Amino acid sequence: MSSTEPQYSWLWCDDNEKITEWFLNEPDHHEYQFFYSSFINAANRAWELLRHKNTILQPLDEEMINLLSRDPIPAGMLIETLNKYNRLIGGTKGYLEGKGLIRFQDVAPERSAVNNGEIELHKKVRSFCKKLPKAEQETMEDEEMADGEAAEVGKSPVQFEVAIVGGKKNNEDHDMA
Numbered sequence: 001m002s003s004t005e006p007q008y009s010w011l012w013c014d015d016n017e018k019i020t021e022w023f024l025n026e027p028d029h030h031e032y033q034f035f036y037s038s039f040i041n042a043a044n045r046a047w048e049l050l051r052h053k054n055t056i057l058q059p060l061d062e063e064m065i066n067l068l069s070r071d072p073i074p075a076g077m078l079i080e081t082l083n084k085y086n087r088l089i090g091g092t093k094g095y096l097e098g099k100g101l102i103r104f105q106d107v108a109p110e111r112s113a114v115n116n117g118e119i120e121l122h123k124k125v126r127s128f129c130k131k132l133p134k135a136e137q138e139t140m141e142d143e144e145m146a147d148g149e150a151a152e153v154g155k156s157p158v159q160f161e162v163a164i165v166g167g168k169k170n171n172e173d174h175d176m177a
Contacts, residue, residue: 008032012122015075022079028091033108039085040117041100043068047124060084068125
């Protein structure tokens with residue numbers, strides 16, 4: 001990244017430069033403060049929905065929750081989610097979420113407000129994860145871990161055989177009786 005490109009932060013990502021490069025090369029996006037603030041507000045809304053039982057989450061909300069629960073967030077995963085969010089809001093023609101942790105309307109929020117919103121979201125996520133019983137934290141980590149990652153750390157995915165009960169009987173079933 002050249003020294004003339006702006007330095008943007010992107011949640012608690014492991015490679016802000018990679019995300020910034022993606023953002024600057026994306027042809028149809030809002031100004032950073034608008035786009036990133038709207039994304040933080042949407043991610044916060046998804047995180048709040050997680051806390052309500054019996055709530056059906058949209059696929060992008062689930063993806064945002066999975067993203068937020070990682071520390072650090074892998075850059076590739078964040079780019080994929082930001083890209084989906086940008087398509088969802090319709091690029092520069094779309095609706096930005098100006099309500100939530102970072103409030104804005106026609107004027108871009110200050111950089112400090114954006115940073116404060118990011119910090120507040122991170123605090124919410126960390127405090128929620130700390131409140132989980134140790135077993136649930138490990139379950140969340142195991143569910144998030146891909147099979148390839150599991151092999152690297154010596155864990156093998158658990159597989160169960162499921163017996164099918166009920167349904168139509170085959171001729172083989174009659175022969176055995």
